[in-house]
Amino acid sequence: MGRGVTMSTVAEKAGVSTKTVSNVVNGTGSYSPETEQRVRAAIEELGYHINPFARGLRSRRTDTIALVLPNLYQPFYAEFAEQVIRSPETQGLKVVLESTRGDAGRERAVLSSHRELVDGVIYVPHALGPEQYLPLPFARPTVVLGERPAEAAQLGLDYVETADEQGAHAVVGHLLAQGRRRIAVIGERPGPWAGARRLRGYRTALAEAGVDYDESLVIGVDDADLWSSGVAGATRLLRTRVRFDALFCFHDVVAVGALSVLARSGIAVPDDVALAGFDDIEAARFASPPLTTVDLGRESIARTAVALLRSRMDREDSRELPGRRESTGFDLRVRASSTTTPAPTESGVTAR
Amino acid sequence: MGRGVTMSTVAEKAGVSTKTVSNVVNGTGSYSPETEQRVRAAIEELGYHINPFARGLRSRRTDTIALVLPNLYQPFYAEFAEQVIRSPETQGLKVVLESTRGDAGRERAVLSSHRELVDGVIYVPHALGPEQYLPLPFARPTVVLGERPAEAAQLGLDYVETADEQGAHAVVGHLLAQGRRRIAVIGERPGPWAGARRLRGYRTALAEAGVDYDESLVIGVDDADLWSSGVAGATRLLRTRVRFDALFCFHDVVAVGALSVLARSGIAVPDDVALAGFDDIEAARFASPPLTTVDLGRESIARTAVALLRSRMDREDSRELPGRRESTGFDLRVRASSTTTPAPTESGVTAR
DNA sequence: CAGCGCATTGACATCGTTGAACTAGCGGTG
DNA sequence: CACCGCTAGTTCAACGATGTCAATGCGCTG
Numbered sequence: 138m139g140r141g142v143t144m145s146t147v148a149e150k151a152g153v154s155t156k157t158v159s160n161v162v163n164g165t166g167s168y169s170p171e172t173e174q175r176v177r178a179a180i181e182e183l184g185y186h187i188n189p190f191a192r193g194l195r196s197r198r199t200d201t202i203a204l205v206l207p208n209l210y211q212p213f214y215a216e217f218a219e220q221v222i223r224s225p226e227t228q229g230l231k232v233v234l235e236s237t238r239g240d241a242g243r244e245r246a247v248l249s250s251h252r253e254l255v256d257g258v259i260y261v262p263h264a265l266g267p268e269q270y271l272p273l274p275f276a277r278p279t280v281v282l283g284e285r286p287a288e289a290a291q292l293g294l295d296y297v298e299t300a301d302e303q304g305a306h307a308v309v310g311h312l313l314a315q316g317r318r319r320i321a322v323i324g325e326r327p328g329p330w331a332g333a334r335r336l337r338g339y340r341t342a343l344a345e346a347g348v349d350y351d352e353s354l355v356i357g358v359d360d361a362d363l364w365s366s367g368v369a370g371a372t373r374l375l376r377t378r379v380r381f382d383a384l385f386c387f388h389d390v391v392a393v394g395a396l397s398v399l400a401r402s403g404i405a406v407p408d409d410v411a412l413a414g415f416d417d418i419e420a421a422r423f424a425s426p427p428l429t430t431v432d433l434g435r436e437s438i439a440r441t442a443v444a445l446l447r448s449r450m451d452r453e454d455s456r457e458l459p460g461r462r463e464s465t466g467f468d469l470r471v472r473a474s475s476t477t478t479p480a481p482t483e484s485g486v487t488a489r
Numbered sequence: 490m491g492r493g494v495t496m497s498t499v500a501e502k503a504g505v506s507t508k509t510v511s512n513v514v515n516g517t518g519s520y521s522p523e524t525e526q527r528v529r530a531a532i533e534e535l536g537y538h539i540n541p542f543a544r545g546l547r548s549r550r551t552d553t554i555a556l557v558l559p560n561l562y563q564p565f566y567a568e569f570a571e572q573v574i575r576s577p578e579t580q581g582l583k584v585v586l587e588s589t590r591g592d593a594g595r596e597r598a599v600l601s602s603h604r605e606l607v608d609g610v611i612y613v614p615h616a617l618g619p620e621q622y623l624p625l626p627f628a629r630p631t632v633v634l635g636e637r638p639a640e641a642a643q644l645g646l647d648y649v650e651t652a653d654e655q656g657a658h659a660v661v662g663h664l665l666a667q668g669r670r671r672i673a674v675i676g677e678r679p680g681p682w683a684g685a686r687r688l689r690g691y692r693t694a695l696a697e698a699g700v701d702y703d704e705s706l707v708i709g710v711d712d713a714d715l716w717s718s719g720v721a722g723a724t725r726l727l728r729t730r731v732r733f734d735a736l737f738c739f740h741d742v743v744a745v746g747a748l749s750v751l752a753r754s755g756i757a758v759p760d761d762v763a764l765a766g767f768d769d770i771e772a773a774r775f776a777s778p779p780l781t782t783v784d785l786g787r788e789s790i791a792r793t794a795v796a797l798l799r800s801r802m803d804r805e806d807s808r809e810l811p812g813r814r815e816s817t818g819f820d821l822r823v824r825a826s827s828t829t830t831p832a833p834t835e836s837g838v839t840a841r
Numbered sequence: 842c843a844g845c846g847c848a849t850t851g852a853c854a855t856c857g858t859t860g861a862a863c864t865a866g867c868g869g870t871g
Numbered sequence: 872c873a874c875c876g877c878t879a880g881t882t883c884a885a886c887g888a889t890g891t892c893a894a895t896g897c898g899c900t901g
Contacts, residue, residue, distance in 0.1 A: 154881055156860095159881095168878095188857050216561065232586065233583060390771075397779070420745065423716045423720070496888065505851085507848065521850095542886085546855095546856050547855075548889060845898105848896090853892080855886085859884105861884090862884105863882075864882095866874080867876105867877090870873105870875080
């Protein structure tokens with residue numbers, strides 16, 4: 138069963154040459170329907186599986202893509218990875234996960250090591266900013282998640298731009314609409330990361346509502362997306378004794394961490410403080426109270442990313458194509474953590 | 490840079506044969522220190538990377554292992570996957586993740602497809618029981634997580650047995666020690682899965698304390714480890730109006746879901762009902778109140794599994810070796826969700 | 842000093858597949 | 872009827888590494 142069954146075994150059984158078997162398997166060349174039948178029957182009967190190494194060696198196709206992300210601990214990344222694996226666009230491809238552990242050195246190393254192994258890379262930057270990763274030698278078609286810097290276009294890098302700014306704008310708009318004016322945020326981290334875009338959305342929403350930006354309401358954290366950052370951030374916020382009636386965390390995990398601090402401190406959510414997160418991880422829906430948040434659409438991000446990759450993987454001249462940019466939308470999920478009026482069980486405001 | 494650099498490029502530059510380069514790269518054969526120097530220098534200078542396809546074709550080694558698990562949505566699996574990737578034992582290996590989506594067909598398909606691609610497989614069964622997966626043609630060394638059925642020994646399958654029963658026993662013992670007598674459980678699912686072992690621990694703990702097993706306290710769910718199962722389970726439990734003073738969920742995610750139902754129903758945790766979960770996912774620590782749970786030791790499970798694999802991957806005769814069995818321990822993490830007396834911030838009871 | 846063993850290195854075939862180039866046959870065309 | 876274009880299929884080499892085996896040279900033994 139399958140032991141030592143090669144194309145020539147199949148070819149012999151079907152009475153054709155190995156090349157014809159190869160053609161049938163790959164849908165290349167031309168062959169009659171009867172030949173195809175015979176070959177397929179032989180394959181079936183012998184339990185033949187193509188040897189991916191021989192194929193990879195000869196044709197340079199690996200049918201594998203790499204997904205480079207900081208870690209799998211954060212539900213957002215794990216759920217995103219799952220979406221990439223499941224995406225219909227991924228059919229027929231293997232996905233190799235590379236966790237960089239949020240470490241700049243590992244991130245660099247992982248990106249540089251993808252020379253021959255995979256047909257393409259989906260890269261979720263974390264520790265490296267554009268000025269650090271752009272100079273790296275991308276040897277394979279690469280799709281980057283995040284905001285596209287101008288230089289990326291000539292480098293041939295494709296981008297999936299997520300609606301961080303718009304999403305944050307929508308959340309803050311919602312909080313303002315609820316009558317909140319002193320909206321604290323936790324999760325700011327200097328640099329080119331998602332947090333910066335979310336902060337931008339926060340600021341523009343405030344500005345549009347004529348609410349002054351108050352720096353003392355903005356809490357920075359080192360690791361923008363850890364529960365413990367939420368605990369630390371909320372603790373610091375409370376300790377400053379600054380008045381606030383809403384708290385917007387740049388990640389749901391941070392919000393969950395913050396929520397535990399608020400609960401311990403006897404601060405009622407949403408009555409004293411309206412709480413909102415970002416990412417719409419599963420846990421947000423089951424927090425007490427359920428968390429208002431923004432869904433960036435992991436599924437459509439994943440599908441878009443894989444589709445971009447595929448379109449490059451198949452063509453020879455992909456290196457010459459200029460980098461493309463796709464944007465995805467978001468859904469604001471209003472839940473009980475931010476609504477004092479009895480909340481609708483689940484209300485969605487959709488964009489784009 | 491790296492374009493078309495092969496062993497013969499290196500060999501030429503170093504003034505040796507390709508075989509010698511191969512020897513240096515693999516540490517096989519013998520060569521003088523000076524030769525090694527020259528070869529390494531040439532490799533460095535040319536930026537040479539070995540072609541994994543050529544190597545895989547010739548030597549049948551892939552330096553890749555597959556991790557087959559139901560999904561990445563469940564934090565326990567995601568965190569476990571991360572541990573497998575990070576484990577020091579994994580150094581030098583690539584890890585391919587295969588998500589079976591908790592689907593029996595996919596699970597079968599994925600397991601059967603690992604003929605040539607990887608050197609070994611770590612398999613976390615979910616939809617298939619032993620009677621279903623044991624007959625499958627395991628073509629590569631395989632380590633299975635869970636309880637080892639007797640037949641597995643001759644098949645040469647290695648097992649990492651996790652302390653589900655002992656862990657559950659400890660949790661329930663703890664709840665009993667807190668004076669709870671009516672301990673409900675959510676998560677039972679018929680079959681050979683972890684839930685069955687946890688249920689066993691529950692029953693023996695009850696028996697040892699002389700508390701009768703009451704079937705009306707045992708709530709089964711379809712998908713044992715989804716938040717929504719917790720919601721559904723808790724809702725059903727409340728609807729039966731059966732009296733209970735503690736709730737033990739077989740997974741933390743279920744407990745978090747149940748917690749949200751209890752909160753909505755005005756049931757105080759831990760005052761009215763002591764709550765405990767299982768798995769010790771990150772979110773458990775940050776629930777309100779923090780969740781008492783059992784840590785099975787993802788890290789040591791991962792390391793043990795990879796170590797078992799490696800020990801087989803390296804040897805030729807691995808097929809002949811009988812299946813081995815390794816057991817791992819657990820940590821009971823007592824937190825505020827189950828302790829009425831002011832809880833210690835974090836208390837750990839360690840086993841094995 | 843013949844002969845042996847060992848360390849070091851190389852030549853060559855080979856793993857299984859596919860790209861390039863080629864042949865055979867057949868119907869149609871000017 | 873010579874020739875063209877097209878389909879169906881073949882032959883052969885090559886992808887880049889490594890296993891096998893042989894060759895070389897050196898020190899040592901008897």
